Amino acid sequence: MSITEHDTTKERITTAAGEIFAERGFDGTTVRDICQRAGANIAAVNYYFGDKQRLYVEAVCQAHRWRMEQFPLPAWDGNTLSETKLADFIATFVRRVRSGPGATWHSKLMMREMANPTAACAELVQSSIRPQFEILLQILRELSSEEVALDTLRLTAFSIVGQCLFYHFADPVIRNLLSDDEYKSLDVEQLSTHITDFSLAAIRRLSRAPRAGAAR
Amino acid sequence: MSITEHDTTKERITTAAGEIFAERGFDGTTVRDICQRAGANIAAVNYYFGDKQRLYVEAVCQAHRWRMEQFPLPAWDGNTLSETKLADFIATFVRRVRSGPGATWHSKLMMREMANPTAACAELVQSSIRPQFEILLQILRELSSEEVALDTLRLTAFSIVGQCLFYHFADPVIRNLLSDDEYKSLDVEQLSTHITDFSLAAIRRLSRAPRAGAAR
Amino acid sequence: MSITEHDTTKERITTAAGEIFAERGFDGTTVRDICQRAGANIAAVNYYFGDKQRLYVEAVCQAHRWRMEQFPLPAWDGNTLSETKLADFIATFVRRVRSGPGATWHSKLMMREMANPTAACAELVQSSIRPQFEILLQILRELSSEEVALDTLRLTAFSIVGQCLFYHFADPVIRNLLSDDEYKSLDVEQLSTHITDFSLAAIRRLSRAPRAGAAR
Amino acid sequence: MSITEHDTTKERITTAAGEIFAERGFDGTTVRDICQRAGANIAAVNYYFGDKQRLYVEAVCQAHRWRMEQFPLPAWDGNTLSETKLADFIATFVRRVRSGPGATWHSKLMMREMANPTAACAELVQSSIRPQFEILLQILRELSSEEVALDTLRLTAFSIVGQCLFYHFADPVIRNLLSDDEYKSLDVEQLSTHITDFSLAAIRRLSRAPRAGAAR
DNA sequence: AATGAATGAGCCTTCATTCAT
């Protein structure tokens, strides 16, 4: 995920592109800067990728793939509790978004792609996101009574993912909203635990007394 | 929020800027296009705002203010149930993000600001977001037992807001993930109801049996 | 036709463009060089003409117009002999192509346009060339017996114009074919006289014994 | 003249180059396109010809040589009439320029060389054009009385060649000047006949009454 | 002998900004 001397020129360009695209956006990034950081020739982008746009798509997909591989879901066996699976899923999700080196630019790059969806988005969903989403749905199915509709499971899944991604998307707001100490206390451990507790509580209660209806 | 003949040139430019900045981003937007849509002279931006950057900040803040005014929180009296307040808060929040004219470009503009925080972000938090956040915290305080820590209330607030914003930030992914019919079924009404149910369930259960501990 | 301080920037660019396009062709000419010779900014071409292509068309038409105005046909009255008119036409034609300042680049520019026809060609024919061609046809009509067909008049006109243009189009060959002294002897006067004599002789003989048929 | 499987790589490149140079000019042609059409490697041009410029010279000369060989002058014996020789010469000349496959690109390539003379031009004149010109001069000498000066013979030769080349060089103008039907009627046969008739008529009359003097 | 990966110079065009009016 970081540039080393062993990477090929093409790989170095992809990584450099991901970092700079994340920092400055597509239009704010110059091919010249990418090539300079990658230690490549100015013509290398067109040579390897055709044009800037295709390099961008490549960089986005590459970044996401790397991040997923860096923090894989643990291997579960038949005995693993569904509650554990959910906790694992959430912890992995939060970790992918917020921990370790590469977190910042990977996250920013994804945000920019969300703010300005390109061909990369569809490809991302098909190859990476949908399978993960199906895993989460399966976990929720195990945790819910049988009569819960697929629609509800989906909304629940969205509620869980939404809580995780919030710390990703709203980061600039959170930074301004909290004091430095408060902000720093939002570590991966605490966030995962809270989101798991909160979601499990909701799932259990809703499963017991399905559709009580909101006070309205 | 839309350009009328009664607006001043400066106002027309701010609105036009918001729309185009939302659509194409800061670097993808040209001063020429803004002025053309606003029916103003090419030099008007520099004349009224100094430069493109300051116009952007103005446009972001303006857009957010307008949106907040367009969908205000209802007036509550002393008898309003806390549950109702939470439902109202969530419904208003979702509506601001997803309904009616101006929703798209206002939301997109905010996303871009999140992906690329500028001076506008800090100003936004201070003037608009923090007060709303305090209101939510107060509602949650009413709904929780007294011993619940502020940290937990904050995390709960984030969980609620995160669920709402998810449909905003992850929209491109949702579109690719769901079928057209499924996507269309995610209307404001259904989303608000689900988020309220889900969150209230979690709050009540956690309040009763605090820190059940995640299975891990 | 030459750049003076009194010309506007746009005019200076058009003239400079004509000269350099003539010398190096469309693809061999850079906008930078044009602007530099015209003493204009690099962005001036796009500002005044939209793009390089449209500047080229403008330059070609402008050059041709200038050249025509510089060497107009003499004013004929009702008493002017048709033979005189033909001599005048030919002399003017040759002069436009070969005499005085501007001859070289104007001619070269036209040749390039012929070798690589663009929108300029059609415009040129409609606005300048066709009227001249009609004048020549009228002269030939006066010189021929009535039964000569329009087709034949046209071919005769082409024969005359072809002789004139030869010294224009085949100039590089002529230079290599003749000695320096022989080449210099091909002045406007001698060429006009020869072409007039040659063509008048042909017209008269063909008119007397129409379609004798070539020995074949 | 067309690319076959038996041609060597070098030959295929020369032919492909001639075609593309003719179509787009020297600067408008890329070495890549040439090599692609020739089915050769991108480095082949530099390998076989040194650089693009020398390939161009080769292509021009090659094209002209091929065209001459494709339409050779007929073999004349001692009894052949001079008038017949002139008719043959003109017919061959027109045919080289306007008929059959390869006519278009060969002609266009020559025009470009005339508009932008390179080393190819001098070589062409020495090896191909001058001998043909001498043949024409000899025919004209046979057709004229002895006292006609060489200068006059040369001008007459130019008049004849000029008429032939006109349909080549001024083609874009002719297309715009005439209707489609009129343009199509200008076939090789009709043009040759007209030019022969016109020129023979002029030569005979001028030979009988030398220097009648133009009315001026 | 022939290849093709890689390069660096340079081109057209666009854009935010300014300044004289």
Next chain:
DNA sequence: GATGAATGAAGGCTCATTCAT
């Protein structure tokens, strides 16, 4: 106060050429 003509910096991309194989 407001305009729009004009500018210079810089960006994406193309191309002939080279060099290691």
